[in-house]
Amino acid sequence: MRGVVMHGPGDVRVEDREDPKIEAPTDAVIRVTAACVCGSDLWPYRGQEPAEGLLMGHEYVGVVEEVGAEVTTLKPGDFVVGSFVISDNTCEICQAGYQSRCVHAEFVHGGIGTQAEKARIPLADGTLVVVPGEPTEEQAKSLLAASDVLGTGWFAAVAAEAGPGKTVAVVGEGAVGLLGVLAARRLGAERVIAMSRHADRQALARKFGATDIVEERGDAGVERIKELTGGLGAHSVIEAVGTQESMNQAIRATRPGGHVGYVGVSHDVSLDGLELFFSGIHLHGGPAPVRRFLPDLVELIMSDQINPGEVFDLTLPLESAAEAYAAMDKRQATKVLLTTGA
Structure with missing residues (x-):
């Protein structure tokens, strides 16, 4: 063969x-x-x-x-x-x-x-x-x-506890992130913020149910999500990349008491223990x-x-x-x- x-x-x-x-x-x-x-x-x-x-x-x-x-x-x-x-x-x-x-x-x-x-x-x-x-x-x-990619995006949304009344932010505009958008909406999320800089992927994210698009990345992306959520951050954040920047962005865009579902394969990612301690958030993820x-x-x-x-x-x-x-x-x-x- x-x-x-x-x-x-x-x-x-x-x-x-x-x-x-x-x-x-x-x-x-x-x-x-x-x-x-x-x-x-x-x-x-x-x-x-x-x-x-x-x-x-x-x-x-x-x-x-x-x-x-x-x-x-x-x-x-x-x-x-x-x-x-x-x-x-x-x-x-x-x-x-x-x-x-x-x-x-x-x-x-x-x-x-x-x-x-x-x-x-x-x-x-x-x-x-x-x-x-x-x-x-x-x-x-x-x-x-x-x-x-669908099963992984779905697990990310479940791990982030996406559901009715929730605002979900999705870090990553690849297939997993896009299908995380679809999963979050199917699970009943009220608002889904897709982080994307590319018009074709933004269009597909909207087709899958994204209500907002954020083009900024890093700290600027975090601030934009907070602007969209009354300064609090999202209830649920899907991390679908696996880099230091994407993980930091996901954690910092999550409101206290919120949940991060991380499924991006980690490459050289380390977490600041003190920042994580005071963030008051839940982290759950891994291979879907x-x-x-x-x-x-x-x-x-x-x-x-x-x-x-x-x-x-x-x-x-x-x-x-x-x-x-x-x-x-x-x-x-x-x-x-x-x-x-x-």
């Missing part, structure tokens, strides 16, 4: 890889019908994480081709969507709703890689969700978004337990209540993966969908 491998910063290649096979009785092999490039894939692409020989991709939808002897909820021919973290969905941590920290957790990125024509998914019963019926092309795009939300998200998508697939603004064939990475790195695309031709 063909699959994407990163050999170093900026060095993305599509190569022949061995077809995956059932290795454990709890495995499934799926034919990947669509994958995509994530903002987190850009960290190794830019040399900010190790990149040699990485099997790329952790967002995926596809059709089950084969299942192990102990798989009970899936069968060949099922259309499925799965989380970017392998989980058994039965351990105490999973049952508490934190499948991304399952006792058997394994990240799909790096060791499995779903920017490929096929993929072996361990613990298939716990990781994959069967989609009822046959999705349309638009629904399939949205299901692909649910595999990570996407599997917790997938059943409900699948239902919302298949009933056409939400269309998160709109975050994909460029579609390319798998063989053009290097072009896809470059487009996202240069901010020429918000999120790129890769088709496999399957």
Whole structure:
């Protein structure tokens, strides 16, 4: 099969890889019908994480081709969507709703890689969700978004306790931040402030439910949010970047007693203990337990209540993966969908 491998910063290649096979009785092999490039894939692409020989991709939808002897909820021919973290969905941590920290957790990125024509998914019963019926092309795009960026944005909104009567600020204008806007509105937030400097992303944020746009960043962005909230700050803030500036901005834009939901993968972020102590805010986040939300998200998508697939603004064939990475790195695309031709 063909699959994407990163050999170093900026060095993305599509190569022949061995077809995956059932290795454990709890495995499934799926034919990947669509994958995509994530903002987190850009960290190794830019040399900010190790990149040699990485099997790329952790967002995926596809059709089950084969299942192990102990798989009970899936069968060949099922259309499925799965989380970017392998989980058994039965351990105490999973049952508490934190499948991304399952006792058997394994990240799909790096060791499995779903920017490929096929993929072996361990613990298939716990990781994959069967989609009822046959999705349309638009629904399939949205299901692909649910595999990570929608589920991550949703978790961020839940962690920030977005809800009725709340003002939510979203730090980050990538796919996760934009879908955090959608999630906050679906959870009933009265007001959603999207922080964005780019007209196309501002337009999509408004389509997803943003009521206000703030273009300023850093301390100026914090002050603007406070101006919009009577000097108090937002009740809930989603942090969807993972830098020192974005985390500081999120914390300082939150009113005392408010909540920050942080899902941006942290890179060189440190917190001032004294500032945090006197802020009086709640912090909650980390790798999103996407599997917790997938059943409900699948239902919302298949009933056409939400269309998160709109975050994909460029579609390319798998063989053009290097072009896809470059487009996202240069901010020429918000999120790129890769088709496999399957």
